[in-house]
Amino acid sequence: MNNFKKVGLSALAGSLAAISANAAEMSVNGATMLTYTSEDNTETTGNPYGMKTNIGFTASGEVNGYTVSYMQTSKDQFAGMTSARLSIDMGDMGTLAFDQGSGSGLGTIDDKTPTAAEEIWDGLDGGGFTADSVGGLVGTAGASGVWNYVNTFEGVTFNGAIRKGSAAKNADGASSGAGGSAWDFALTTDGSMLGVDGLAIGAGYGEDSGSTAAGVNEVDSVHMTAFANYSFGPATFGYQMSEINHGKQGTQSEETDAWGIAFNINENLSVSYGERTVHYADHSTTAAVDEDGEGIAVAYTMGSIKIAGNRNEVSNNGGTANANDSMTEIAVSFAF
Numbered sequence: 224m225n226n227f228k229k230v231g232l233s234a235l236a237g238s239l240a241a242i243s244a245n246a247a248e249m250s251v252n253g254a255t256m257l258t259y260t261s262e263d264n265t266e267t268t269g270n271p272y273g274m275k276t277n278i279g280f281t282a283s284g285e286v287n288g289y290t291v292s293y294m295q296t297s298k299d300q301f302a303g304m305t306s307a308r309l310s311i312d313m314g315d316m317g318t319l320a321f322d323q324g325s326g327s328g329l330g331t332i333d334d335k336t337p338t339a340a341e342e343i344w345d346g347l348d349g350g351g352f353t354a355d356s357v358g359g360l361v362g363t364a365g366a367s368g369v370w371n372y373v374n375t376f377e378g379v380t381f382n383g384a385i386r387k388g389s390a391a392k393n394a395d396g397a398s399s400g401a402g403g404s405a406w407d408f409a410l411t412t413d414g415s416m417l418g419v420d421g422l423a424i425g426a427g428y429g430e431d432s433g434s435t436a437a438g439v440n441e442v443d444s445v446h447m448t449a450f451a452n453y454s455f456g457p458a459t460f461g462y463q464m465s466e467i468n469h470g471k472q473g474t475q476s477e478e479t480d481a482w483g484i485a486f487n488i489n490e491n492l493s494v495s496y497g498e499r500t501v502h503y504a505d506h507s508t509t510a511a512v513d514e515d516g517e518g519i520a521v522a523y524t525m526g527s528i529k530i531a532g533n534r535n536e537v538s539n540n541g542g543t544a545n546a547n548d549s550m551t552e553i554a555v556s557f558a559f
Contacts, residue, residue, distance in 0.1 A: 329364070331409055364429060379416070458484065537549070
C-alpha cells in the first residue's frame with residue numbers, strides 16, 4: 224500500500240510538471256564575481272580575496288488571460304534564496320506583485336546618481352543601510368514581504384509598495400519580527416514629456432509607522448527624495464536630494480545632497496566620480512556634523528567579462544566628528 228501511494232504521488236508530480244512546462248517558459252542566468260577589497264588602515268582586512276556566485280531563475284506564462292511571472296535569485300554558492308518576486312501583468316490595469324527582495328516603491332530610486340560601478344557609499348561603515356538607518360538612503364516599505372503595484376500613466380511610471388508588520392522574508396507563516404506598517408511610492412519619467420532628450424527625472428514619498436514591539440510606542444517617519452539625470456553625448460550628470468524625518472525626539476533625521484558624473488570614454492570603458500553630503504539633525508548624544516563622502520569608479524567590459532574598480536571615502540561618518548573610513552575594491556565578473 225505504501226508503495227502504491229508513492230507511485231501515485233510521483234505520477235501526479237510528473238503530470239503537474241508537464242502542465243507547468245507547457246504553460247510557462249523557464250530561463251536561467253548567472254554570474255560569478257572575483258573581488259579584491261582593501262579596507263581603511265584602521266580596520267583589519269583579513270583575506271582580501273572573495274568570490275560571489277549568482278544564479279537566477281525566471282518563468283513566465285499565461286494564466287486565465289493574464290501574464291504571470293516569477294523570479295528567484297540565489298547567491299554566494301547557493302547559500303539560500305536572496306530575492307523572489309511573483310507578479311501578475313494585468314495589461315492596462317498595471318502589474319501587481321508580491322516582492323521578497325527584488326526592489327519596490329521608493330527603494331527603486333534611493334540612489335540614482337550615475338556611476339560606472341558601485342555607489343559611492345558602497346563598502347563604507349554605515350553605508351548601504353536599509354530604511355530608517357544612517358546613510359541617507361530612503362525607503363520605508365522596503366522590498367521584503369511587500370505588495371507592489373506598477374503602472375504607467377501618460378508617460379509617468381508609478382511604483383508603489385505597502386507592507387504590514389516587519390520587513391522580513393516570510394515563508395507560509397507570519398513574521399515574528401517587530402515592525403510597523405509602511406507605504407511608499409516612486410514616480411519616474413523621461414524627458415519626452417518636457418521635450419528634453421536625455422533627461423530622466425523622478426520623485427518619491429513614503430511613511431513608516433515605526434515599531435509594534437510590546438512596550439514600544441509607534442513613531443512615524445517620513446521619507447522623501449527627488450532626482451534628475453541628464454545625458455549629453457558620452458556623459459551623464461545627475462543630482463539627487465533626499466530627506467528622512469523621524470517623529471521621535473532624539474532620533475537622527477537626515478538631509479542628503481548628492482551628485483555624480485559618468486563618462487563613456489568608448490563603448491567598453493567608462494569612468495565616474497560622485498560626492499554627497501548628509502546633514503544630521505536632532506542628534507541625541509553629541510553635536511552632529513555633516514558627513515561628506517566621495518567616490519571614483521572605472522569599468523571595462525569585454526563581452527561577458529567586466530573589470531571594475533572603485534575607491535570610496537567618507538569623513539565624519541554618521542554625523543560623528545573624525546569618524547573616517549575608506550574602501551578600495553577591484554572586481555572581475557563573468558556573466559553566463
